[in-house]
Amino acid sequence: MKFLGINIKIPGLRKSIGIDLGTANTLVYSKGRIVLNEPSVVAVERESRKVLAVGNEAKEMLGKTPDTIVAVKPLSEGVIADYDITEAMIKYFIKKVFGNFSITMPEVMICVPIDVTGVEKRAVLEAALSAGAKKAYLIEEARAAALGSGIDISAPEGNMIVDIGGGSTDVAVISLGGTVVSKTIRTAGNNFDMDIIKYVKKAHNLLIGDRTAEEIKIKIGTATPLEEEEIMVIKGRDLITGLPKSITVSSEEIRDSIMDSLMEIVTCVKDVLEKTPPELAADIVDKGIVMAGGGSLIRNFPDLLAKHTSLHVKLAENPLESVVRGAGMALDQISILRKIDKAER
Ligand SMILES: Nc1ncnc2c1ncn2[C@@H]1O[C@H](COP(=O)(O)OP(=O)(O)OP(=O)(O)O)[C@@H](O)[C@H]1O
Ligand SMILES: [Mg+2]
Structure with a gap:
């Protein structure tokens, strides 16, 4: 003043x-x-x-x-x-x-x-x-996601953050307050919804809306097989009769339908790891990868990423709030x- x-x-x-x-x-x-x-x-x-x-x-x-x-x-x-x-x-x-x-x-x-x-x-x-x-x-x-996840980004060491939002996924290696390597792809949470809509339409002749697809994703969407697969009753419009109808879908079907998109994100992470300077890559081996953003909340997504990168992967404390x-x-x-x-x- x-x-x-x-x-x-x-x-x-x-x-x-x-x-x-x-x-x-x-x-x-x-x-x-x-x-x-x-x-x-x-x-x-x-x-x-x-x-x-x-x-x-x-x-x-x-x-x-x-x-x-x-x-x-x-x-x-x-x-x-x-x-x-x-x-x-x-x-x-x-x-x-x-x-x-x-x-x-x-x-x-x-x-x-x-x-x-x-x-x-x-x-x-x-x-x-x-x-x-x-x-x-x-x-x-x-x-921002790295900072908000509690990572000390000012340290002279490499940290990898994977922020999976609704519209885009940002993968970055951060050190000394700056971004060293990064990649953004337009595959994220909303794509899983689209995958589910497409699948339900093709396999069950049922038209469902965005909100239903998101509900299915949140409720029974998983990135790896569950010990006991789950089912869910969903409602939509039958494409053949044009009438409202309800059917049952399983977590297994939903996982299959979103797997290509999940793997696009995994591949993006691997691309960034390949471009990471060796010293910083060594830090990531020690400290692992942090996932943030709502898209990372698909059940067992960290396990899928860990399996394909052979690194430790953990979820930020509150993935939806890390960025802000x-x-x-x-x-x-x-x-x-x-x-x-x-x-x-
Ligand atoms: N429990 C949950 N399981 C799976 N997905 C979820 C869950 N909660 C939220 N999402 C998904 O997370 C996405 C929104 O995440 P977020 O709020 O981080 O995105 P955004 O920051 O608005 O998008 P962007 O960063 O791409 O601009 C939506 O696709 C939403 O369906
Ligand atoms: Mg975001």
């Missing part, structure tokens, strides 16, 4: 937040806790492009909206698909956290996938400033982070 030309810092007034702009959900972290967790959805009036609702309220409208209103997911596959709407979303979330009549403007750390272009980075930074941030920084999701926690923590540790994109008013 400036008073009579003198800079006065009042610690309690420093506002900083971490934002994880996920394909599926946006999370905001402030002062050691998650203060917001809402779907990354915006409801827009078709003609005027006027924003009508954001987050939970907008998600309710998905699939049930009249023709004049469209529910948009501004991020697809982890990248910004619609700049104006993303800006509106960031604005809404910042306002929701700080209220309308905020005196101090927050410093914001936003997560982006590793492979976003310079133009996309600028777009996110500009969106944050125009949404009311005083300073905005970007950190790649993988580096890391973003919040990053603001306090800016000095140890190498290469951070930044913009300020």
Whole structure:
């Protein structure tokens, strides 16, 4: 705060937040806790492009909206698909956290996938400033996930993090605060849902929606065989009669249907390991791999990755929150982070 030309810092007034702009959900972290967790959805009036609702309220409208209103997911596959709407979303979330009549403007750390272009980075930074941030920084999701998983990324040793979100998987080896080797693929949690929809359609002539597919995945999806395979009753529309119908699917069938996608992620991890400098690879042998992101919650996924890499694999404490926690923590540790994109008013 400036008073009579003198800079006065009042610690309690420093506002900083971490934002994880996920394909599926946006999370905001402030002062050691998650203060917001809402779907990354915006409801827009078709003609005027006027924003009508954001987050939970907008998600309710998905699939049930009249023709004049469209529910948009501004991020697809982890990248910004619609700049104006993303800006509106960031604005809404910042306002929701700080209220309308905020005196101090927050410093914001936003997560982006590793492979976003310079133009996309600028777009996110500009969106944050125009949404009311005083300073905005970007950190790649993988580096944030590592920080948020409790890894000491400033140490001179290699750490591997695998962040499997809804739209993209980021694999990175991090050392001394920077990313040494990384790879992003557009195969992640949402692909498992698509695989399940395709399988159920082909094998059972049954059409199911995204939500049902996600439910099946969460309930009986596994990456390795179970001692006792499970079954689930699912409902959909029979493709032949056109009528609603319910059938039973097994965990075994579901595993088979998502296996190709699971293996694409395993292959991506192996590619990064092959490109890792030997010294850092040796550290990873000692410390193992950490998995984060909602996609890593498929049952026994760590076991599948361990089997194919012969390394120890563990799940972050709270995989859905690692990235946003890391973003919040990053603001306090800016000095140890190498290469951070930044913009300020
Ligand atoms: N218990 C679970 N088992 C399996 N998958 C899960 C579970 N919980 C959430 N998911 C999946 O995790 C994905 C969302 O994860 P996350 O919130 O990390 O993604 P995101 O950060 O929004 O996406 P991205 O990082 O790709 O932009 C969704 O595909 C969701 O279905
Ligand atoms: Mg994510």
